Amino acid sequence: MAPATVWVIDSDHWPRAYLRAELIERGLDAIGFVTLGEALARLVVEASPPALAILDLHEQAVNERGISTLLAGCPVIAIGGAAEWADPALRARPWAMLLRRPVTIGAVAEAAQRVITAARVGPRP
Numbered sequence: 001m002a003p004a005t006v007w008v009i010d011s012d013h014w015p016r017a018y019l020r021a022e023l024i025e026r027g028l029d030a031i032g033f034v035t036l037g038e039a040l041a042r043l044v045v046e047a048s049p050p051a052l053a054i055l056d057l058h059e060q061a062v063n064e065r066g067i068s069t070l071l072a073g074c075p076v077i078a079i080g081g082a083a084e085w086a087d088p089a090l091r092a093r094p095w096a097m098l099l100r101r102p103v104t105i106g107a108v109a110e111a112a113q114r115v116i117t118a119a120r121v122g123p124r125p
Contacts, residue, residue, distance in 0.1 A: 004051035
């Protein structure tokens with residue numbers, strides 16, 4: 001079975017690089033994007049969406065349409081700080097998970113593995 005593809009969307013270079021490295025170490029195919037717009041452009045041209053997207057909401061130009069498009073394409077783990085958690089509209093989105101900063105790279109990778117495993121197993125009767 002081919003490794004699951006995970007998109008890491010984060011405007012900060014080093015956290016994005018560290019998370020990609022951790023996901024690759026765990027056997028996943030991790031691709032990084034600086035902005036949500038870049039990921040959405042890729043989503044339009046991809047033959048199949050990723051198994052999961054991890055979106056760090058900090059310093060992202062998020063809009064309702066962009067978030068809805070990404071969520072329609074794949075499960076999304078969102079990472080946010082106090083400002084994002086204070087926004088009820090963001091919290092109410094159907095995220096696969098919403099993680100609150102500060103969070104470790106390892107915790108994000110564990111969450112990614114749980115979401116991917118649950119998606120592969122499917123819902124239980």
